[in-house]
Amino acid sequence: MAVFADTPRWPKHGTWWGHLVSDASLDELHDAAERAGLFPRSFDLDHYDWPVDARDRLEQTGVRFVDSRELTRRLIDSGLRVPAHARAGARRERTLADAAALGLDAGTGDRVPHDFIWGMRGHVDPMPALAGAFRLTRDEGSSALASPRIQAHDDAGRRAAHALLARLNELARTRGRDRFIGQAVDWPDQ
Incomplete structure (x- = not known):
């Protein structure tokens, strides 16, 4: 090894x-x-x-x-x-597992982002050049890195990112955390 x-x-x-x-x-x-x-x-x-x-x-x-x-x-x-042809599927499996672990549930009306990580390990794909797309990151610590970083192409993306962050913070608190730590990238379904 x-x-x-x-x-x-x-x-x-x-x-x-x-x-x-x-x-x-x-x-x-x-x-x-x-x-x-x-x-x-x-x-x-x-x-x-x-x-x-x-x-x-x-x-x-x-x-x-x-x-x-x-x-x-x-x-x-x-x-x-994880070969190139299987990477999208592996990212989706990771997304669904992390969303379920946090309690983000599409069955109850939650939107599960296209790519999602709960925690510090790993990163989501880059944000696509689509209207309404956003990328949200919050890392651990007390520095500026602990503040959420939101990238968006437009106001619709920024609003969607802030709404998701509010829901993720709420779910993190139900699991004994003071705030959501992780990443998400999402965009409206076309």
Whole structure:
């Protein structure tokens, strides 16, 4: 059992990013990412994205560095890989499981967003360029990151995001939390 990283080759957010995978379990992967100080939102179904400045921390946690082909082979052999054609379905399964765990229930009139995460681990897809679309994020902590961040193309999206946030906060309080922590991306059905 081991955790592997490839060389950062993908530019985004002003830095270069690589991938981190386990050949055994997601628990092993999450543990290594946490020990290396990777932000939990950088988890993406079967791997973590890691910034180039995290290399020393990854080395200190015992991560093995391999080329991209070897990393992909290890991920496929582990049985943990979520192939491109199955990613939308995996995101929907995660959405429905997290919505149910929070108590968000379409059967009682709640709208379950297109992509949803309750908690800090993982991220939702980017917001589509559609009228009424929004992306809502609230992270843990007492800093500005703990304030909800709402991205929307228009007022309809902002109103929908605020309405969803109010409902999510209400549900989080019924589960002993002071507020909703997580992400959602949604848009009106066409």
